[in-house]
Amino acid sequence: MVVAQGLGDGSYDMFLVIRLTEDSLNWEWKSTPRTVDQISEINMLTNIVGDYQLMDGRDKWRCTLSSDGAFHVDALRFKIDCWNIPLMETHLKWIHEIPxxxxxxxxxxxxxxxxxxxxxxxxxxxxxxxxxxxxxxxxxxxxxxxxxxxxxxxxxxxxxxxxxxxxxxxxxxxxxxxxxxxxxxxxxxxxxxxxxxxxxxxxxxxxxxxxxxxxxxxxxxxxxxxxxxxxxxxxxxxxxxxxxxxxxxxxxxxxxx
Ligand SMILES: [Zn+2]
Structure with missing residues (x-):
């Protein structure tokens, strides 16, 4: 997988194998997670990639929404429609006299x-x-x-x-x-x-x-x-x-x- 940004030496190509160590994720990006949400997300990501076994070959992106692995907008649209997001009830009033x-x-x-x-x-x-x-x-x-x-x-x-x-x-x-x-x-x-x-x-x-x-x-x-x-x-x-x-x-x- 080729990812933009990050080695600090002016290079913008980075291979996943550099960041994925034996049982963890080597975090060396420009910014460090600070908020509770960011730290929770990075922990979640570390858990997900912790058991991942890398194979030989170049890194590549694959979209799991479509059978051919390529990203298609209609596949994403279909996925969103399937979520059936409930409308949030709100007490907001749209009153003419308020700008x-x-x-x-x-x-x-x-x-x-x-x-x-x-x-x-x-x-x-x-x-x-x-x-x-x-x-x-x-x-x-x-x-x-x-x-x-x-x-x-x-x-x-x-x-x-x-x-x-x-x-x-x-x-x-x-x-x-x-x-x-x-x-x-x-x-x-x-x-x-x-x-x-x-x-x-x-x-x-x-x-x-x-x-x-x-x-x-x-x-x-x-x-x-x-x-x-x-x-x-x-x-x-x-x-x-x-x-x-x-x-x-x-x-x-x-x-x-
Ligand atoms: Zn205050």
Whole structure:
């Protein structure tokens, strides 16, 4: 098998026999597995190749999906169709007054697909550490950045007090989506509340990006103020027959109906 990259001497050809020792895999690639997932995957790979007996001859690729050993897209398509992947139930709301880019961001955050330190490490991008650089207390994944980071928790506490709703601790983005999509009995108020929740997560993400890329540390109160003004503008310009007054909204968003 000829594999690109890796001998460190400028050569890009490597034979499997060089890396496959008697009972293990000789790992000498550019980067070393760091995260729990990567270490687990390399252990799994080592177990798989541990008992493999190499034969004489050149290494070669063989696709097991087709009888002739060559890769065909239709064979892969057939395999995917056979998996019958179940659709994931989600409580995400697509509301007109929330900008599409924000709802798309929330959708990706719910799938843990936003570019946090943990997500970048999973994609093989080398970082010094997966720990959140804002607080230094936990790994930086989507739920930490948007919900569990002490800074995020202060913002959520402030937003819930503004809404006059008892504060709720969310462990995951899905919990936030579920809570907001089922909150209250009035449809209009619920729509405003969903907008506020998505707006809060969006502005927290922007604040974290400012910290990571510009080393600009914005206070939780400032983020909370931005939530007030940003979501007010979304609703004022996008909701039909909207007669929201800024002064009412500023005191409590549900004074506006
Ligand atoms: Zn943090």
């Amino acid at each position: 599409l880019k924000v709802t798309c961001f929330i959708w990706r955050a719910n799938l843990d697909r936003i570019l946090t330190a943990c997500a970048l490490l999973k994609r093989g991008i080398q970082l010094d550490s997966p720990i959140c650089t804002y607080c230094g207390t936990a790994e930086e994944d989507a739920s930490h950045v948007l919900l569990r980071c002490p800074m995020a928790m202060q913002v959520w506490d402030w937003v819930f007090r503004w809404c006059d709703i008892p504060n709720v601790q969310f462990a995951s983005v899905e919990e936030l989506l579920k809570f907001s999509s089922q909150w209250g009995t009035c449809t209009k108020r619920r729509k405003s509340f969903v907008s506020i929740c998505y707006g809060t997560a969006w502005l927290l993400w922007k604040a974290m990006c400012d910290w990571v890329f510009k080393k600009s540390r914005i206070s939780p109160v400032k983020v909370a103020d931005l939530v007030k003004s940003t979501v007010f503008l979304w609703i004022e310009y996008r909701r039909e027959h909207c007669n929201f007054q800024w002064i009412d909204w500023y005191i409590n968003p549900f004074l506006c109906l």
